[in-house]
Amino acid sequence: MEQKVMKKRKAFISGMILALLCAAILIPAASLVIWVFTERWAWPGLFPQVFSDRAVMEIVRRKGELASLMTSSIMISSVVALLSAFAGVLTSRALILYRFRGRNLISFFVVLPLMVPTTVFAMGIQITFIRLGLNNTVTGVILAHLIYSLPYAVRLIMDGTQAAGIALEEQARVLGASSFQAFRRTTLPMLVPVILSAVSMAYIVSFSQYFLTLLLGGGRIKTFAVVMVPYLQSGSRNIACIYSILFMGITLMVFAVFERIAGHWTRQMVGGYYES
Numbered sequence: 001m002e003q004k005v006m007k008k009r010k011a012f013i014s015g016m017i018l019a020l021l022c023a024a025i026l027i028p029a030a031s032l033v034i035w036v037f038t039e040r041w042a043w044p045g046l047f048p049q050v051f052s053d054r055a056v057m058e059i060v061r062r063k064g065e066l067a068s069l070m071t072s073s074i075m076i077s078s079v080v081a082l083l084s085a086f087a088g089v090l091t092s093r094a095l096i097l098y099r100f101r102g103r104n105l106i107s108f109f110v111v112l113p114l115m116v117p118t119t120v121f122a123m124g125i126q127i128t129f130i131r132l133g134l135n136n137t138v139t140g141v142i143l144a145h146l147i148y149s150l151p152y153a154v155r156l157i158m159d160g161t162q163a164a165g166i167a168l169e170e171q172a173r174v175l176g177a178s179s180f181q182a183f184r185r186t187t188l189p190m191l192v193p194v195i196l197s198a199v200s201m202a203y204i205v206s207f208s209q210y211f212l213t214l215l216l217g218g219g220r221i222k223t224f225a226v227v228m229v230p231y232l233q234s235g236s237r238n239i240a241c242i243y244s245i246l247f248m249g250i251t252l253m254v255f256a257v258f259e260r261i262a263g264h265w266t267r268q269m270v271g272g273y274y275e276s
Contacts, residue, residue, distance in 0.1 A: 029248075035241040055238040059246075070250060073224040076138065077206040078254070080145040084202035085195050087146075088153035092161040095154075111151045121148065122215045129216060136218035144216050145206040152205060153198035160194030161187075196262045200255055207251065224250070 035041070039052035059066065094100075095107055113121060125144055126135060134140035164187050172182035210225045217226070228247060231240040 032241045032245055036238055036245065038238055052238065055236075055242040058239055059242055066246075069222060069224055069227060070246075072222070073207060074250065074254060076142055076145070076223060077203045079142055080149055080206040081199045081203035081258075083142075083146050084149045084153040085157070085199045087150055088157040088198050089161075089191070089195065091150075091154050092157040096158055096161045097166050110154050113148050114151045118148070118211055122212045126215055135216060136220050138221055141213055141217050141221050141223075144212050145209055148209070148212065149202035149205045152201045156198040156201060157191065157194055160191050164190045192262050196258060199258055203254065203258075204251060207247075 034048065036055050037051050037053065038048040039054065040050035041048040091106075091110060095103060095110075122144070125147070129135040129140045129144070134143065166187075168186040169179075169182040172186050173179070177185065207223075208225050209223070210229045213221060213223050213226055217223075224243075224247060228240070228243040231243055234240070
C-alpha cells in the first residue's frame with residue numbers, strides 16, 4: 001500500500017514538472033501568436049486594446065523576398081552544419097583515439113572560439129578576411145560561421161566517440177575490412193544520433209548569427225537573422241513576433257528533415273538493427 005502511494009506521488013510530481021516545462025514553452029509561444037495580430041496592448045489590460053493585420057500583410061507583401069531569404073539562410077546554415085559534423089568526426093577521432101605531440105594544444109584551440117566574445121572574434125577575423133579577399137562573400141560568411149560552430153560539434157561528437165571506442169573497428173579489421181569499411185559499418189551507425197545532435201547545434205548557431213554575418217557580409221549577404229533582429233530592436237513588436245514565429249518554424253522544419261534523413265540513412269546502413 002505504501003509502495004503504491006509512493007508511486008502515485010512520484011507520478012504526480014513528474015506530471016507537475018512536465019506540465020510546468022510545457023507551460024514554460026507554450027505560454028511564450030502563444031503570446032507570440034497573439035502579438036502578431038496586436039497593435040496595442042497596454043498595461044494593465046488583460047486583453048489587447050487594438051488588433052491589426054499589419055504584420056501578416058507585411059509578410060504577404062514581401063513573400064518573394066522572404067522566400068529567397070529563407071532559402072539562402074537555410075543553405076548557408078546547412079552547409080555550415082554538415083561541414084561542422086564532418087570536421088567534428090575527424091577531429092574527435094584524432095583527439096580521442098590517438099596520442100600525438102600537440103594533442104592538448106589542438107584540443108584547446110578547438111574550444112578557443114567559445115572563449116572569445118563574438119564582437120572581438122568578428123573584428124579580428126574581418127581583418128584577415130579582407131586581406132584574403134573573403135570579406136563580403138558567402139564563402140567568408142560560411143567559414144566564419146564554421147569556426148564559431150565547430151567547437152559545439154566537436155565537443156558533442158567527442159563524447160560519442162569516447163563511448164563507442166575503437167574495439168569493434170579493430171575486430172572488423174581483423175576479419176578483413178579496410179579502415180574505412182570498419183568505421184562505416186561499426187562506429188558510424190553508433191555515432192549517427194550524436195552526429196545529428198552536432199548538426200542541429202551547428203545549424204542553429206549559424207542560423208541565429210547576426211553580428212558576425214552583418215560585419216563579414218557587409219550588408220550584402222543577407223540572412224534571416226540579419227533581417228529579423230532590427231525588428232526585435234524596434235517598436236514593431238507585431239512584425240518582430242511574426243518573424244520570430246517564422247524563425248522557429250523554419251528551424252523545427254529543418255530539424256525534422258535532418259532527423260528523417262539520419263533515420264533513413266541508419267536503416268539503410270545497418271538493415272534496421274537499431275529499430276529491433
